[in-house]
Amino acid sequence: MPTFSAAVPRHPDIAPVPRRRFLVIHNPVAGARRAQRLRAVLDALDQRFAVEVTVQETGGRGDAEAMARAVTPGAFDAVVAAGGDGTINEVVNGLGARGGLPPVPLGIVPLGTANVLAQELGLPSDAGGMASVLAEGAPLPVHLGVANGRCFAMMAGTGLDAQVVERVDPRLKRLIGKGAYVAETLAQLAAYRDARYQVTVDGVTEEAASVIVAKGHFYAGRFVCAPDARLDDPRLHVCLFPGAGRWNAVRYIWGMMAGRLPRFPDYRIVPAERVTIEGPEGDAVQGDGDVIARLPVEIALAPWTLPILVGTI
Numbered sequence: 060m061p062t063f064s065a066a067v068p069r070h071p072d073i074a075p076v077p078r079r080r081f082l083v084i085h086n087p088v089a090g091a092r093r094a095q096r097l098r099a100v101l102d103a104l105d106q107r108f109a110v111e112v113t114v115q116e117t118g119g120r121g122d123a124e125a126m127a128r129a130v131t132p133g134a135f136d137a138v139v140a141a142g143g144d145g146t147i148n149e150v151v152n153g154l155g156a157r158g159g160l161p162p163v164p165l166g167i168v169p170l171g172t173a174n175v176l177a178q179e180l181g182l183p184s185d186a187g188g189m190a191s192v193l194a195e196g197a198p199l200p201v202h203l204g205v206a207n208g209r210c211f212a213m214m215a216g217t218g219l220d221a222q223v224v225e226r227v228d229p230r231l232k233r234l235i236g237k238g239a240y241v242a243e244t245l246a247q248l249a250a251y252r253d254a255r256y257q258v259t260v261d262g263v264t265e266e267a268a269s270v271i272v273a274k275g276h277f278y279a280g281r282f283v284c285a286p287d288a289r290l291d292d293p294r295l296h297v298c299l300f301p302g303a304g305r306w307n308a309v310r311y312i313w314g315m316m317a318g319r320l321p322r323f324p325d326y327r328i329v330p331a332e333r334v335t336i337e338g339p340e341g342d343a344v345q346g347d348g349d350v351i352a353r354l355p356v357e358i359a360l361a362p363w364t365l366p367i368l369v370g371t372i
Contacts, residue, residue: 079108079110079111079136079137079194080110080111080112080113080134080135080136081104081110081111081112081113081135081136081137081138081139081166081193082112082113082115082126082130082134082135082137082138082139083097083101083112083113083114083115083139083141083168084115084117084123084126084127084138084139084140084141084142084146084150085097085114085115085116085117085141085142086116086117086123086141086142086143086145086146086170087116087117088142088233093170096168096170096186097141097168097170099186099187100141100168100186100189100190100193101114102186103186103187103189103190103191104190104193104194107187107190107191107194108190108191108194108195110193110194113135117142117146120149121149122149123140123142123146123149123150123153124149124150124152124153124156125153126150126153127140127149127150127151127152127153127154128153128154128156128157129153130153130154130157130163132160132161135163136164137163137164137165137166137193137368138150138154138163138164138165138166139165139166139167139168139193140165140166140167140168141167141168141170142168142170142171143169143170143171143172143173143174143348144171144172144173144174144175144176144213144347144348144349145171145347145348145349146171147167147169147171147176147212147347148210148211148212148346148347148348148349148351150165151165151203151210151211151212151347151365152209152210154365155203155210155361155363155365162363162364162365162366164198164366164367164368165365165366165367165368166192166193166196166367166368167180167182167367167368168189168193169182169184172232172236172237172239172240173237173279173280173348175213175214175275175277175278175279175280175347175348176212176213176275176347178277178280178281179213179275179276179277179290180199180290180367180369181369181370182369182370183370188370191370192368192369192370193368196368196369196370197368197369197370198366198367198368198369199290199291199366199367199368199369200291200364200365200366201290201291201364201365201366201367202274202290202291202292202293202294202360202361202364203274203360203361203364203365204272204274204295204346204358204359204360204361205358205359205360205361206272206344206346206351206352206356206357206358207344207351207352207353207356207357208352209346209351209352210346210361211274211346211347211351212274212275212290212347212365213273213274213275213277213278213347214271214272214273214274214275214278214284214346214347215271215272215344215345215346215347215351215352215356215358216269216270216271216272216344216345216346217256217269217270217336217338217342217343217344217345217354217356218254218256218267218268218269218270218300219244219247219248219268219269219308220269220271220279220345221342221343221344221345221350222247222252222343223240223243223244223247224343224345224348224349224350225343225345225350226243226246226247227239227240227243228242228243237280240279244312248305248308248309251304251305251308253268253303253304254268254338254339254342255267255268255303255338256268256269256270256336256337256338256354257336257337257338258270258297258299258334258335258336259334259335259336259337260297260329260331260333260334261331261332261333261334265299265301266301267299267300267301268300268301268302268303268304268307268308269300269308269311270297270298270299270300270336271284271285271297271298271300272295272296272297272298272331272334272358273285273288273295273296273297273298274288274290274295274296275288275289275290276288276289278315279315282315282316282318283315283318283320283321284298284315284320284328285298285328286321286328287328287330290367293360294330294331294332294360295330295331295332295333295334295358295359295360296328296329296330296331297328297329297330297331297334298326298327298328299326299327299328299329300326301325301326301327302325310323311323311326314326332359332360333357333358333359334357334358334359335355335356335357335358336354336355336356336358337354337355338354338355339354340353340354340355341353341354342354344356
């Protein structure tokens with residue numbers, strides 16, 4: 060568990076200023092080039108901002124969540140998730156599982172394939188900019204969603220997108236990044252299964268072929284599903300795709316990629332506080348790019364907010 064620190068000269072008559080302490084939870088699977096980016100961020104925190112950093116590396120699924128949950132109150136001024144959206148989601152859930160303890164601010168070093176949350180927050184991509192946000196950024200209170208007890212920051216969904224997330228090849232994802240999702244989407248379209256989901260939004264039930272419950276307005280990178288959704292808005296935005304069949308699935312995908320989806324007459328976005336989704340029992344529910352639940356699912360807002368470090372508010 061390496062610790063990075065820098066000696067800061069002080070006048071002998073001046074009381075020492077308490078050094079800030081960050082816990083960085085790092086997923087080393089990200090690869091050598093992304094590890095170099097993290098090293099540059101750590102060096103900038105050390106040399107420019109005199110922040111003491113403790114790094115813990117994950118060894119498998121669930122480690123990031125356990126590390127975040129185990130943080131001793133007062134031990135760190137922030138917990139930094141360094142990895143992809145899945146690692147960040149684990150840290151979010153770990154911080155959220157701390158019961159009535161004071162919330163620990165979350166910092167993000169995006170090292171993943173899509174980095175949707177980082178893009179939603181407008182985080183910089185250069186090492187110096189990342190370090191500056193972590194050291195000098197303001198905490199944005201983010202309203203999280205909860206699906207069957209699991210937190211998500213950006214979106215949860217069932218239908219075609221969840222099927223792609225569930226079946227995408229992780230080895231191919233490491234090799235070609237977003238291209239792995241494109242390949243799996245084509246495979247799922249070729250083997251399209253016509254399923255219908257009963258979606259109850261604040262007591263009103265209707266059917267849809269796919270559902271995305273959004274907290275942020277970006278999706279799968281910088282595509283937009285819910286233009287009015289914002290992380291600090293205490294509402295869910297339920298995106299309903301009513302048209303079934305392969306042709307409609309292709310039409311919705313094209314609309315999203317072309318930026319025209321919100322204009323489709325059959326596509327609806329419904330603000331909500333609570334959503335339940337029923338359908339084929341056991342169907343996957345993806346949250347922030349990982350499977351976080353199975354149908355049936357109840358989705359609501361978390362009763363607390365998570366402060367996330369951002370450049371400006």
